[in-house]
Amino acid sequence: MGKEQKGPKTKRFGMVIDLDKCTGCGSCMVACMAENNVPFRKDESNKFLSLTWLRIYKLTNGKPFPDTDICYLPRPCMHCEGHGGHSPCVSVCPAVATDYSDETGIVSQIYTRCFGCRYCMASCPYHARYFNWWDPVWPDGMEKYLSPNVSPRMRGVVEKCSFCYHRYQLAKERIFIEGRSEVEEDEYQTSCAQACPARAITFGDLNNPKHAVYKKKKSPNGFRLLERLGTNPKIYYVSSREWVRRAGDNYLKGEGKLKESVQHG
Amino acid sequence: MKIDRRCFLSFVIGGAAGTTLSPLPWKLMDDSSIWTQMWPWTPVPEDGEISYVDSACSLCSGGCGITVRKIEERAVKIEGMKDHPVNDGGICPLGLSGLQLLYGPRRVKHPLKKVGDRGSGKWAKISWDSAIAEIVKILGKLRSNNQSHTVGLISGSDRGTVPSLFRRFLTVYGSPNLMRTPSLQDSYEIVLNLMHGGQALPGFDFENADFILSFGSGIIDGWGSPVRMIRANSIWRNTGAKVIQIDPRLSNTAAKSDKWFPINPGTEAALALGLSHVIIKEDLYHSDFVDNYSVGFGEWKSLLREDYPPEKVAKITGIDELTIVDLARKFARASKPIAICGRGRGNTPGSLNEFMAVHALNALVGNINKTGGVWVVADPDYIDWTEPKLDAKAVSGMQKERLDGAGSKTYPFTRYSLNRLPAVISSGETYPLQALFVSGANPLYTMSDTMAVREAFAKIPFIVSFSSYMNETSQLADFILPNHTCLERYEDIPTPFGFPRPVIGLSRPVVEPQFNTAHVGDVIIKMAKEMGGSIAGAFPWDNYEACLKETLGDRWDTLIKKGFWSDSRFKAPSWNGSFDTPSGKFEFANNTKGFLPQFKPVGIEGDETLYPLILIPYDLTRLANSFIGAPPFVIKTLEDTVIKANDVFIEINPETAKALRLREGQYALLSTPKGQARVKVHWFEGILPGVIAMPTGLGHLGNDEFLDGKGVNYNQLVGPVEDPGTGLDKAWGIRAKLAKA
CATH class of the missing domain: 3.40.50.740 (Rossmann fold)
Known part of the structure; x- marks a missing residue:
């Protein structure tokens, strides 16, 4: 926390999600669950209890048949920068269990520090955080597929998307061994971006002009969720449909049309 | 000793105060909170050396290449194989959940x-x-x-x-x-056999096409090879290719298309013929192909002229006249237009007339065996065993x-x-x-x-x-002889449906067989x-x-090294001499074989007065509906307007729902001539009034506790309707009624 996030050394990992390409197929959700040892239960239809670090929302334009339209919107953790690293969740955590990294711009979640007060969940405007109401249980034999790179969480802690931070750590180990200094764009990709059959998710360093996200985030059709709350999120969305862009900032009926230029952080 | 009120109260209060002041309750509380968290509820996955194995997925017929990450002998993650011709790194939710099937409770562990x-x-x-x-x-x-x-x-x-x-x-x-x-492969095989001649599969060069006219095909809902189709859809976004979806319901494909035309269900063939009528009338067809490489055109043309003018087709399909004319012109004027059919994922074959009417559009504009067109891909010839005695x-x-x-x-x-x-x-x-x-x-x-x-x-x-x-x-069954799963066995995976080039994938053992199974x-x-x-x-x-x-x-050797084999030299055959029909040309119609693409309404089961609504199925990539039921991760992705606890939702237009006095989320009894089911109502603006839709892939029994009993199996509410010439099932829905439950 503290200083403004600038300068060539500072990375700000983020995503640009092309909603025109996203088909709502659900691969990103499953890729995330499979990568991050996310547990499951017999009934997952109560979405307040269902742990989905990345959840796809179905938006509708609310118009009657046949002018109805729908659009899918994948929602990982926004890794809000706020102003100077003041993410809504980081500011309220009494246990320093969640922190904003100046080096990568990733909002971390440290399970062993978390004592489950859930202030962060209350403060997150994106519902990106989930609470473990139960200890995870895998059917007999299924623990075999658990990955050692991500520790399974216990009852009573909050969890959320980490931008597959363990993949960044592995990439850094690799470059250290190989004597290089920079993690290349394709060396660190999140599980969801990698799996997306539509290539709708682009992941990279928003500060690095060589990364695809740098250019894509500047799309005239780009927007971020609830931008006006000042959360300064690092997930950018692109949609050619105006109603989708308006839905992104939860405009109320009767509010003025979406401003021509979208502010970027 | 006599216990009076005073004595009793002093005893209780004294006891309470004493217990509170003693360290005992605090110690017990502390211990219980420590111990409940120290018991090893949560597994600690063992670390080890990481390795990757290339294989092929056969959980559906899509033929995707996969790369499986292993820690020592455990498979921990399935990923899409980079540079594979079918899926190039992409992967679907079912493929990603493969390890839940491999290590899951649904396995048959012994014969x-x-x-x-x-x-x-x-x-x-x-x-x-x-x-x-x-x-x-x-x-x-x-x-x-x-x-x-x-x-x-x-x-x-x-x-x-x-x-x-x-x-x-x-x-x-x-x-x-x-x-x-x-x-749908059954129907397409017959179409190719009759119109092109010979035994082959259609290949669609979608990646290079610039106008896709889909008669209800769930392009991004699992039709053909699902991951490849989603990739193609993204390519179209980049190239500006247009996608037109004809569908009674706003499917995901319809929502992602450039234009969605809701159609009266079951009348798709009439629309295809109406479009052909306009294309021929306005002289927009490919005259070189039609004049020199086809037969039966004259006969078909006169049928079209008489029976399928736009005003008549508009009445049948519910799509207005001007739209039909406009759509026909756009299709014919596109440089690489492709028309496809097979509803949803294509799990039901469908009427031969409909498939022929749609495929005839491709021939009419001459987009056969050309870049960005429909190719004929012969069956792979590598299985060349000696004839058995x-x-x-x-x-x-x-x-x-x-x-x-x-x-x-x-x-x-x-x-x-x-x-x-x-x-x-x-x-x-x-x-x-x-x-x-x-x-x-x-x-x-x-x-x-x-x-x-x-x-x-x-x-x-x-x-x-x-x-x-x-x-x-x-x-x-009387015997179950459990096969190895596709992550435990060798098997060749031939060209997936709709792929324009021959390709062979190789499933290979990623892990040792986990149980007493046999190939x-x-x-x-x-x-x-x-x-x-x-x-x-x-x-x-x-x-x-x-x-x-x-x-x-x-x-x-190529398969072992690369994980797949593809015929890079493969080219679609030229028009000259590539048709294996009696005439040696493309046949729009053939008297001796008795076919002429036309529209014959497909009557669905049920009496309209008893069953005023029409029930149609819808397919989702977030639900497996073929021989393998959805694993837990896939079920988890479902929205709570598809399934809530064990209740499935049927989609209904709010207009229709209001007329039936059914509120959002209310229970209803759904009946068809084949059966009944208790469902919940979901108001959805994107469905034709009078039509209701139900997701496929639910209502399993006897699989595992994460899947069984969730929702209703659409198949138990519908019966087959036989297509007279082929015997194939052409049912696209069934009549139904909804009543408050």
């Missing part, structure tokens, strides 16, 4: 023999040798009684080495009854008519017609089926009119399932060897792996 009543779920473990010996004994007995033709096989596919081994086994044994799970019993068995009637005088062009089997068995008109083998299929779930299928199958005295997983069909190929070879005589003689291989290596020849 099982039924004890007690069928379907009672009581099994006894049996050794592989005795299971095979018992089956061989039954097969031998049937054969010696000249009843070899009463043995049938239902297979998920008929291509690749495993189905070919099965076919070879049945041939030398003496049964013509190999049946394939129905799909048949003994007298096999010859006489093979001469018997097929039970499903495919290839008979009534259905001369049909190769398989599994949907007819239950009715044939129940009627008992031909011969009874004495034994049934099921491999890569789950007919008791996927076939329509599930109750009738169950009753018919109950009459088969002997059923053997080769499924790796418990499912509806395995539950009814189905090995079981066939073993059964053949035990049968002896000419049957054994037809199987010279020691085991399946040897057979596969020998069959793939020089492709084996």
Whole structure:
């Protein structure tokens, strides 16, 4: 926390999600669950209890048949920068269990520090955080597929998307061994971006002009969720449909049309 | 001692104060909170060396390449294989969940023999040798009684080495009854056979097309090879290609398309013919192709002129006249337009007229065998085994008519017609089926009119399932001989449906077999060897792996190294001399074969007065609806407007719902002529009034606790409607009614 996030050394990992390409197929959700040892239960239809670090929302334009339209919107953790690293969740955590990294711009979640007060969940405007109401249980034999790179969480802690931070750590180990200094764009990709059959998710360093996200985030059709709350999120969305862009900032009926230029952080 | 009020109160208060002041409760509370968190509820996954294995996924027929990450001997994550021609790194939710199937509770862990009543779920473990010996004994007995033709096989596919081994086994044994799970492939095969000539599959060069006209096909909902289609959809976003979706419901495909035209369900063929009418009338067709490389055009043209003018088609389809004219012009003027059909994922074949009417559009604009067009991809030729020698019993068995009637005088062009089997068995008109083998299929779930299928199958005295997983069909079997899963076995994965170039993928063992399972190929070879005589003689291989290596020849090394083999030199045949029809040209119509693409309304089951609504299915990539049911991760992705607890939602237009006085989320009783189900109501603006839709892939029984009992199986509410010329199922829905429950 503290200083403004600038300068060539500072990375700000983020995503640009092309909603025109996203088909709502659900691969990103499953890729995330499979990568991050996310547990499951017999009934997952109560979405307040269902742990989905990345959840796809179905938006509708609310118009009657046949002018109805729908659009899918994948929602990982926004890794809000706020102003100077003041993410809504980081500011309220009494246990320093969640922190904003100046080096990568990733909002971390440290399970062993978390004592489950859930202030962060209350403060997150994106519902990106989930609470473990139960200890995870895998059917007999299924623990075999658990990955050692991500520790399974216990009852009573909050969890959320980490931008597959363990993949960044592995990439850094690799470059250290190989004597290089920079993690290349394709060396660190999140599980969801990698799996997306539509290539709708682009992941990279928003500060690095060589990364695809740098250019894509500047799309005239780009927007971020609830931008006006000042959360300064690092997930950018692109949609050619105006109603989708308006839905992104939860405009109320009767509010003025979406401003021509979208502010970027 | 007498306890009075004062004494009692002092005792209670004193006791409470004493306990509070003593460290005991605090110590206990502290201990319990520590100990409940220190007990090893949460597993600590073991660390180890990371490795990657390339393989191919066969959880559906999409043919994707996968790369599996391993920690020592454990598979921990499935990823899409980079640079694979089909999926290039992308992967679907089902493929990603493959490890939940590999290590999951649904696995059949040993060969099982039924004890007690069928379907009672009581099994006894049996050794592989005795299971095979018992089956061989039954097969031998049937054969010696000249009843070899009463043995049938239902297979998920008929291509690749495993189905070919099965076919070879049945041939030398003496049964013509190999049946394939129905799909749009059945209809497309007949269309190509009649119009292009020969046995082939259509290949669609979608990636290079610039105008896609889809008659209800769920392009991004699982049609064809799902990941490849989603990739193509993204390519179209980049190139600016236009996608038009004709669909009674705002499917995901319709929502992602450039333009969605809601159509009266079942009238797609009329629209296709109406478009052809306009294209011909306005002289927009490809005259070189039509004049020089086709026949039957004149006859078809006069039918179109008379019967399918836009004003008439508008009345049938509910799409207005101007739109039809405009759409026809846009289609014809695009440089690489492709028209496709097969509703949703294409799990139901459909009417031949409809498929021909749609495919005729491709021919009309001359986009056949060209870049960005429809190609004819011949069956892969790598399975080139010597013709087996048949003994007298096999010859006489093979001469018997097929039970499903495919290839008979009534259905001369049909190769398989599994949907007819239950009715044939129940009627008992031909011969009874004495034994049934099921491999890569789950007919008791996927076939329509599930109750009738169950009753018919109950009459088969002997059923053997080769499924790796418990499912509806395995539950009814007498023997389950569990196959290795696709992560434990070698198998070739031939070109997926719709892919324009021949490609072979290779499933290979990523992990050691987890349980006492055996490769189905090995079981066939073993059964053949035990049968002896000419049957054994037809199987010279020691085991399946040897057979596969020998069959793939020089492709084996490429497959092992790269994970797939593709024919880079493959080119679509030119128009000259590539049509294998009697005329040597593309045939729009043929009198002798008796076909002329036209619209004949497909009557669906049910009386309109009793059942005022129409029920149609819808497919989702977030639900598996073929022979493998959705694993837990896939179920988890479902929205709470698809399923809530165990209740499935049916989608209904708010107008219709209001007329029926049904609120959002309310329970309702859904009835069709085939059955009833308790459902919940979901108001959805994106569906034609009067039509209701239900997701496919739910309502499983006997799989595992994460899937069973969730929702309703659409197939149990609908029955097949036979297409007269082909015997295929052309039902696209069923009449229904909804009442408050």
